[in-house]
Amino acid sequence: MIDPRPAYARRLRPRGLPGLGRFWPALLLVAAAWGAARVAQAPPAPGTFEALFLDVGHGDAILLRFPGGRTLQVDTGGRARVPEPGSYWPGLPPAIPDAVGENVTAPVLRRLLGGPLDVLAVTHADRDHAGGAGAVLEQVGARQLWLGGVPGSRLEADLIGVARRRGVPVLRPRAGTRWVPSPGCEVEVLHPGDRPVQSQRAAENNASLVLRAHCGGPRLLLVGDLEREGEQALLARGADLRADVLKVSHHGSRGASHPAFLAAVRPRLAIVSAGPNPYGLPHVEALARLLRVGAVVLRTDELGSIRVRFGRAIEVFPSLPAGGGHPAAGGLTSAAGAGTLGLKESKDLVDNASKPPQGPTAGGG
Secondary structure, eight states: OOOOOOHHHHHHHHOOOOOOGGHHHHHHHHHHHHHHHHHHHHOOOOOOOOEEOOOSSSSSSSEEGGGGOOEEEEEOOOSSSSSOGGGTEEEEEEEOOOHIIIIIIHHHHHHHSSBOOOOOOOEEOHHHHHHHHHHHHHTOOOOOOEESSSSTTTHHHHHHHHHHTTTOEEEEETOOOOSSSSTTOOOEEEEEEOOOOOOOSSSHHHOOEEEEEEEESSSSEOOTTHHHHHHHHHHHHTTOOOOSEEEEEGGOOOOOSSSHHHHHHHEEEEEEEOOTTTOOSHHHHHHHHHHTTEEEEHHHHHHHHHEEEESSSEEEEEEEOOOOOOOGTTTTOOOOSSSETTTTTTTTHHHHHOOOOOOOOOOOO
């Protein structure tokens, strides 16, 4: 049939809606993204657990999730720029103002958990580990607060005050303490012991909480900012330090991760939580020691947040920063959980990711 209207009118003729089939690719992508988010937030399967190493810049913040939904947050990062009190007007400033805790750690935990933590563990009261803990207690909540480090710091006193106002029990666990978050799973406290470590230079670091977690399979060792004297104290006590994954101490400082300690741990994978800093961390010497014991080294300053699943094997899900990332990580996607990095299947990739920078690094850390 010939349309009798003028040409300009025919051009304005409304077109029918395209068939639904043209939208299927977009609909599938939306469904996949929704499903990935649901999987990321669902509790791990029995016999497994997950560790999420949050990218909080130069600091530590690790979320452990166990079957049944039990959770343990180890450190919270912190510092960056502390907001001015006037920036909270007309509301009141928090008890412990901290930009990282308020804008990174607490919002991420709220989104992932939808409820309070079972345990918030602060390894020691350095700001880059504990600064965001006040925001986490106020915005997320916790059923217990564990404290490490040397008692008596101002930051620790402020945290205890926040916890008491919210009815959160405060514990100072010692070596031998065990927590069973789920049948077959265990978190062990390996340090500090009953006797304080003799250390003139780094007493706070060497009193860090040291935790080891497992669900009957691969083990994770978290060591705070433990340095040489603390490592030696653990070795002298004959502590079983074996672990498949090590959170590298003190952001890769050369004052930690010494050969005897690494020989006792024998890590297959080492995670360095670091960000821009004036100390040259992670230090090239610490990275070289890790490589000499055969550990694959992954860094949050290169990969962003890193999720590790502990089951029959160890699976790694890096989340690459937009527009970049580690040059060895080509092919991985930025969507959480979309790209897996199996230690056996991707040996070449992780070997490249483990190479230390060439030449000396400024600063000792």
